[in-house]
Amino acid sequence: MIQVKILAFAQAADRLGWREMLAECAPDESPRAIVERIAPGFDFEWARVAVDCEYMPWDDAVGAVAQEIAILPPVSGG
């Protein structure tokens, strides 16, 4: 098992009610499985995910060296 920091930004933080949390997971678990475990019913179609500052599919394994999973609503900078 590894420990990862899960970050939620902007409207994702509003929906989830938190901005940061620690979670334990297996390296072969996906961000979808991890987030579903701590936030059942979360709408994955609406948001993107990044692992260690790189966008990745919700269903890829996080890997053994993952440290940070970020839940990213549609961006709106500028």
Added chain:
Amino acid sequence: MDTEVIFIDGPIASPPLGRKLRETGAVVEFHGIVRATEGEAPVAGLFYEAYEPMARKEFARLIADLGERHSPQAVSVVHRLGFVPVGEASLYVRVGAKHRGAALAFCGELVDRMKQDVPIWKTARMRPDTSKPA
């Protein structure tokens, strides 16, 4: 190519040109300004937040990618975070290139593409005299 990406929490001031412009034929500046309305609602301003380490990475990737096509000589990006009042700039981009076509194209594409992938978000903040939701 000289590049800089800066996040600040106060008013944006154009950074000084860091090099002599002997071979630069065009400098394009873009100021993104907060409007008085967001959709139909009057606002006091916009609140910006960023996933800053990833935003820096995405800007660097974007600048490198566009740089291969347009070959600018210098690129400065400044994005303001926190509350930005109506009428003030949330984004500043300056592109220097040998020719105006490259500078204009780079600047336009950078702003378009940052709105797709760079993790920065805005939230409207209402004016005190309105009850419409942000």
